[in-house]
Amino acid sequence: MELTNREIARYSRQIILPGIGVKGQKRLKASSVLIVGAGGLGCPVSSNLAGAGIGTLGIIDYDNIEITNLHRQLLHSESSIGKSKVESIKNFIANLNSDVKVQTHQVLLNSKNALEIITKYDLVVDASDNVATRYLLNDACVLENKTLISGSALQMEGQMTVYNYKNGPCYRCIFPKPPPPETVQNCGDGGVLGAITGVIGSLQSMEVIKVILDHDDVLAGKLLLYDGASCSFRTIKLRNKRQDCDVCGVTPNITKLIDYEQFCGMAASDKDSGLNIL
Amino acid sequence: MELTNREIARYSRQIILPGIGVKGQKRLKASSVLIVGAGGLGCPVSSNLAGAGIGTLGIIDYDNIEITNLHRQLLHSESSIGKSKVESIKNFIANLNSDVKVQTHQVLLNSKNALEIITKYDLVVDASDNVATRYLLNDACVLENKTLISGSALQMEGQMTVYNYKNGPCYRCIFPKPPPPETVQNCGDGGVLGAITGVIGSLQSMEVIKVILDHDDVLAGKLLLYDGASCSFRTIKLRNKRQDCDVCGVTPNITKLIDYEQFCGMAASDKDSGLNIL
Amino acid sequence: MLKINLDFSGGAEVLFNNIKKRQLSLESEKKWTLRDFLQYMKENLLTERLELFIQGDSVRPGILVLVNDIDWELLGELDYEIKQNDNISFISTLHGG
Amino acid sequence: MLKINLDFSGGAEVLFNNIKKRQLSLESEKKWTLRDFLQYMKENLLTERLELFIQGDSVRPGILVLVNDIDWELLGELDYEIKQNDNISFISTLHGG
Ligand SMILES: [Zn+2]
Ligand SMILES: [Zn+2]
Numbered sequence: 001m002e003l004t005n006r007e008i009a010r011y012s013r014q015i016i017l018p019g020i021g022v023k024g025q026k027r028l029k030a031s032s033v034l035i036v037g038a039g040g041l042g043c044p045v046s047s048n049l050a051g052a053g054i055g056t057l058g059i060i061d062y063d064n065i066e067i068t069n070l071h072r073q074l075l076h077s078e079s080s081i082g083k084s085k086v087e088s089i090k091n092f093i094a095n096l097n098s099d100v101k102v103q104t105h106q107v108l109l110n111s112k113n114a115l116e117i118i119t120k121y122d123l124v125v126d127a128s129d130n131v132a133t134r135y136l137l138n139d140a141c142v143l144e145n146k147t148l149i150s151g152s153a154l155q156m157e158g159q160m161t162v163y164n165y166k167n168g169p170c171y172r173c174i175f176p177k178p179p180p181p182e183t184v185q186n187c188g189d190g191g192v193l194g195a196i197t198g199v200i201g202s203l204q205s206m207e208v209i210k211v212i213l214d215h216d217d218v219l220a221g222k223l224l225l226y227d228g229a230s231c232s233f234r235t236i237k238l239r240n241k242r243q244d245c246d247v248c249g250v251t252p253n254i255t256k257l258i259d260y261e262q263f264c265g266m267a268a269s270d271k272d273s274g275l276n277i278l
Numbered sequence: 279m280e281l282t283n284r285e286i287a288r289y290s291r292q293i294i295l296p297g298i299g300v301k302g303q304k305r306l307k308a309s310s311v312l313i314v315g316a317g318g319l320g321c322p323v324s325s326n327l328a329g330a331g332i333g334t335l336g337i338i339d340y341d342n343i344e345i346t347n348l349h350r351q352l353l354h355s356e357s358s359i360g361k362s363k364v365e366s367i368k369n370f371i372a373n374l375n376s377d378v379k380v381q382t383h384q385v386l387l388n389s390k391n392a393l394e395i396i397t398k399y400d401l402v403v404d405a406s407d408n409v410a411t412r413y414l415l416n417d418a419c420v421l422e423n424k425t426l427i428s429g430s431a432l433q434m435e436g437q438m439t440v441y442n443y444k445n446g447p448c449y450r451c452i453f454p455k456p457p458p459p460e461t462v463q464n465c466g467d468g469g470v471l472g473a474i475t476g477v478i479g480s481l482q483s484m485e486v487i488k489v490i491l492d493h494d495d496v497l498a499g500k501l502l503l504y505d506g507a508s509c510s511f512r513t514i515k516l517r518n519k520r521q522d523c524d525v526c527g528v529t530p531n532i533t534k535l536i537d538y539e540q541f542c543g544m545a546a547s548d549k550d551s552g553l554n555i556l
Numbered sequence: 557m558l559k560i561n562l563d564f565s566g567g568a569e570v571l572f573n574n575i576k577k578r579q580l581s582l583e584s585e586k587k588w589t590l591r592d593f594l595q596y597m598k599e600n601l602l603t604e605r606l607e608l609f610i611q612g613d614s615v616r617p618g619i620l621v622l623v624n625d626i627d628w629e630l631l632g633e634l635d636y637e638i639k640q641n642d643n644i645s646f647i648s649t650l651h652g653g
Numbered sequence: 654m655l656k657i658n659l660d661f662s663g664g665a666e667v668l669f670n671n672i673k674k675r676q677l678s679l680e681s682e683k684k685w686t687l688r689d690f691l692q693y694m695k696e697n698l699l700t701e702r703l704e705l706f707i708q709g710d711s712v713r714p715g716i717l718v719l720v721n722d723i724d725w726e727l728l729g730e731l732d733y734e735i736k737q738n739d740n741i742s743f744i745s746t747l748h749g750g
Contacts, residue, residue, distance in 0.1 A: 010345050016469035017433055019507065041653040044322075044476055047352040051472040067288050070374060074325040077373035095355035096348060129653040152650035155295055156484075157566060159650050174627075175649065179618025183608050185567060187652035191294035194329040195484035197653065198322055202476030206434075206506045209473065217508040223620075224509060225647065227565060228484045229297065230495040231502060233511035236622050236647075239629035270652065319750040407750040430747035435663060437747050452724075453746065457715025461705050463664060465749035475750065501717075503744065505662060514719050514744070517726035548749065 001030045001055070007099060011053050024213050025053060031212045032056035034121035036109060036137055038063070038085035040072040040192060041127035041151045044201030045208075047075060050093040050100045052209060057093065058121055060105035061085045063269075072187075072194030108268060109133055111257035114140040123211055125204055126150040129187060131178055132260040132268040138163060138171035139257055142248045149207050151200040154190050156228040158200035161238070162207055164248065165220040173242040174223075178264040186270035196228050279308045279333070285377060289331050302491050303331060309490045310334035312399035314387060314415055316341070316363035318350040318470060319405035319429050322479030323486075325353060328371040328378045330487060335371065336399055338383035339363045341547075350465075350472030386546060387411055389535035392418040401489055403482055404428040407465060409456055410538040410546040416441060416449035417535055420526045427485050429478040432468050434506040436478035439516070440485055442526065443498040451520040452501075456542040464548035474506050557581040558588060559641055566648035568619055571604040582638070590621065591634040593644070609646075620647040654678040655685060656738055663745035665716055668701040679735070687718065688731040690741070706743075717744040 003025060008015065015025050033054050035042050038061035049057055063085050065076045075092040076085065086104035093102050105117055109128075114136055118124060124146050126137050134150070141148040141164050148163040150171065164170045203224065210218050225234045247254040261268055281303060286293065293303050311332050313320050316339035327335055341363050343354045353370045354363065364382035371380050383395055387406075392414055396402060402424050404415050412428070419426040419442050426441040428449065442448045481502065488496050503512045525532040539546055563577045582588055582596070591613065598610055608616065614634060615621055621628040622645040628636060638644070660674045679685055679693070688710065695707055705713065711731060712718055718725040719742040725733060735741070 006345070011349050012346050013465060013469045014349055014471055016467070017471070019434065020469075037653050039653055044480075048473045048476050051349045051352050053349065067284070068290050071289050071292055071329045071331065074329050074374060078376060079373065095357065096352060098356060127653050129651065131651045134651060152653055154567065154650040154652040156297065157650060159566070174620070175618060177617035179649070180608070180611075180616060183616065183618060183648070184651060187291060189294070190567075190652065191291045191298075192652055193292055193295070193484065193487065195326045195480050195487065198326050198480030198483065199477055202322075202473050202480060203509065205476065206471065206473035207509065209471065210507075210509075215507065219509040224511075225565060229488075229493065231481065231485065231488075231497040232513065233502075234625060235510065236620070236625045236645075237627060237630070239627045315750050317750055405750050407748065409748045412748060430750055432664065432747040432749040435747060437663070452717070453715060455714035457746070458705070458708075458713060461713065461715060461745075462748060468664075468749065470749055503662060512722060514717070514722045514742075515724060515727070517724045 001026050003029065007053065014052065019213065019215060027212055028053050028209065029055040032058065032121045033123055033125060033208055034058040034060065034118060035125045035127055036060050036133065037127035037129060038089050039069065039127065039129055040153060040187065040194065040197030041201040041204065043073050043075040043089070044198050045125050045127050045205050046089045046093060047096065048202055048205035049208060050097045052205070053097070054100065056101045056103065058103040058105060058117070059086045059089050060107065060109055060117065062106055062108040072192060072197050074194060109136060110268070111136065111259060114257060115144060118144050118146060121146065123147045123149065123208065125208060127201065127204070129270040130268055131184055131266050132264040134171060135178060135264060136257065136260040136268070139247045139254055142170050143257070147211055149204050149211065151204040153192050153196045153200050154185060154187060155192055156196060158196050158226040159223060160200050160203050160219065161223045162211065162218055162220040165211065165218060167241060168220040169238055169241045170245060170248040172247050173245045174238055176246065181265045184266060188270045193228065196226070199226055279304050281307065285331065292330065297491065297493060305490055306331050306487065307333040310336065310399045311401055311403060311486055312336040312338065312396060313403045313405055314338050314411065315405035315407060316367050317347065317405065317407055318431060318465065318472065318475030319479040319482065321351050321353040321367070322476050323403050323405050323483050324367045324371060325374065326480055326483035327486060328375045330483070331375070332378065334379040334381065336381040336383060336395070337364045337367050338385065338387055338395065340384055340386040350470060350475050352472060387414060388546065389414065389537060392535060393422060396422050396424060399424065401425045401427065401486065403486060405479065405482070407548040408546055409462055409544050410542040412449060413456060413542060414535065414538040414546070417525045417532055420448050421535070425489055427482050427489065429482045431470050431474045431478050432463060432465060433470055434474060436474045436504040437501060438478050438481050438497065439501045440489065440496050440498040443489065443496060445519060446498040447516055447519045448523060448526045450525050451523045452516055454524065459543045462544060466548045471506065474504070477504055558584040558638060560638060561643045563643065563645045565645070566650055568646045568648040571609050572601055573603045588638040589634060590628060590636045590638065593638060615646065618649050620649065621645070622647065655681040655735060657735060658740045660740065660742045662742070663747055665743045665745040668706050669698055670700045685735040686731060687725060687733045687735065690735060712743065715746050717746065718742070719744065
């Protein structure tokens with residue numbers, strides 16, 4: 001896949017980087033990335049990856065824009081309230097970088113549609129906002145053998161890691177069982193700052209680029225924690241891939257997608273939550 | 279300063295945070311922040327702060343948009359190439375949050391205009407791209423007694439700290455002398471990734487919010503280093519404010535702004551660099 | 557005395573009086589496994605509903621336990637024997653975005 | 654032997670063969686101050702132009718020197734005496750944006 005002269009000009013400030021070059025830029029152009037969630041994390045991931053010249057971006061979100069989104073979902077605009085989030089991001093990207101192909105999926109990711117959507121992309125970004133979607137996405141990525149760049153945020157904290165990368169652990173290896181619904185807080189009821197999702201979404205974008213370019217030191221097998229209140233970061237060492245993992249282990253129980261809302265006892269959206277205790 | 283019903287709805291997901299509340303949101307609304315530079319750092323800082331509801335944002339940049347900016351300066355668009363960066367950001371903010379007042383300053387910040395611009399704002403974000411502007415801004419913030427939230431980025435690394443905050447050090451306390459011009463590399467000749475400026479700009483935004491809300495644990499007297507290649511963060515402990523600092527010390531030599539291009543031996547822009555060695 | 561540093565994040569601190577970091581001294585006549593320490597936390601530190609932290613004899617799903625920033629699964633989990641100056645962390649995972 | 658960990662960032666690594674982290678063992682018969690160590694680096698490690706790293710008997714402006722993540726200015730600068738397993742860092746400050 002060749003670069004046009006316009007692309008060489010546009011990306012010159014990153015082509016010049018020792019770890020990228022023309023060869024790396026071509027790899028970015030040849031790549032396709034699925035972004036699951038067009039909210040607080042999905043916005044910075046979309047703009048960063050579109051700016052960097054990923055050839056094809058898929059964006060999946062069933063939801064429409066509400067005024068309560070606009071403090072952190074910064075690619076949407078007041079005039080788009082009530083309209084589709086994925087279309088809003090598609091428009092943003094068309095203005096920023098018309099060379100990027102954008103495929104919108106305005107559906108709720110579920111066990112019926114996940115595999116056929118995911119299979120079309122090289123790798124997947126988890127920018128979702130609920131437990132059920134996180135398990136669904138993990139299992140689908142394991143079944144389709146895709147790396148999952150996972151970010152999450154709540155209040156003034158964020159977490160980021162890369163699952164299912166080069167024989168590293170998957171989400172289920174770390175969290176075999178979902179948390180009790182009454183302990184789960186979402187951004188709707190717990191709140192979150194846009195600066196937090198901005199940090200985590202940008203960190204996810206960097207890891208996406210490194211995975212595509214096959215750089216060393218991708219953040220897999222480790223979890224990065226950001227506490228905005230103290231501006232502190234910690235990297236913790238996670239367990240290895242579990243031989244007995246239900247989905248990525250040697251003899252997996254889960255060989256096709258299950259009902260994740262039932263498995264988690266929670267809806268696959270952040271609109272409806274548990275008892276909001278923790 | 280009261281909040282309208284629309285504002286209460288818009289910011290509900292951050293008003294709900296224990297560290298913010300209605301009182302904190304009012305303080306954000308009553309605040310004014312000057313963002314120096316409308317580039318790789320200035321874009322995420324502008325969108326994050328506008329989203330969060332800072333009442334007044336000033337944006338200063340003399341420059342117009344070029345295609346080589348668009349891989350990392352993600353609020354600008356292809357159709358704005360050749361047009362003013364500050365106007366481009368003003369338009370973006372008008373679409374995202376029309377309640378935010380935006381004051382554009384399309385000038386090169388210099389010793390003649392700096393004080394009269396800075397004095398109008400509560401605090402200042404250094405999102406600039408060159409050594410001369412960084413010294414100028416530091417000295418002007420010391421003379422005007424403004425906190426300076428400073429970020430920088432190059433290639434796959436970024437740095438962030440807060441200067442001149444609660445008797446902490448200023449930029450000159452740490453760097454009394456400018457680096458030799460031949461050791462300075464800018465984003466034009468060294469390159470940088472948008473994900474890096476995205477991380478640092480978002481971190482700066484978080485510190486701005488904390489300074490306004492008078493939170494503890496602002497990153498002052500410490501420098502945060504981010505190395506995107508290894509996804510590693512380090513926080514280093516900086517020296518204290520220097521009694522003999524040329525500008526913030528007990529008997530300062532610098533009591534009005536000097537010629538910073540001459541002091542640094544470098545132009546106040548990233549268009550023209552030294553020997554590009556380091 | 558066995559001195560340890562304890563920290564909570566990701567929301568787990570809500571169950572412990574909203575204190576993110578604290579130091580503790582444990583009687584050092586006996587050995588302390590993480591199993592013993594969870595029991596101690598249950599009896600001495602928990603200020604909110606037990607079942608939001610403990611399930612059976614371990615922590616509830618969705619909380620990561622770390623010793624010196626290493627997943628306890630690599631260290632023997634409940635059987636790990638606490639050492640002088642260990643940093644023990646309880647991190648609730650986040651799901652929002 | 655006096656073992657130390659050395660790291661470079663912000664571009665300072667370019668002068669040292671582009672290696673960001675390395676371990677070194679120094680003869681431990683004598684005491685090593687950072688002044689001595691800079692001299693050693695000049696003679697043994699620098700692969701690029703001297704004046705881009707050293708100016709006079711110290712590092713050039715714009716490079717931060719840290720020992721165990723603490724600014725050397727808090728530790729006596731050139732007179733600091735290196736200790737076993739110290740992490741010594743040279744960080745070039747960034748100016749781009
Ligand atoms: Zn697994
Ligand atoms: Zn000073």
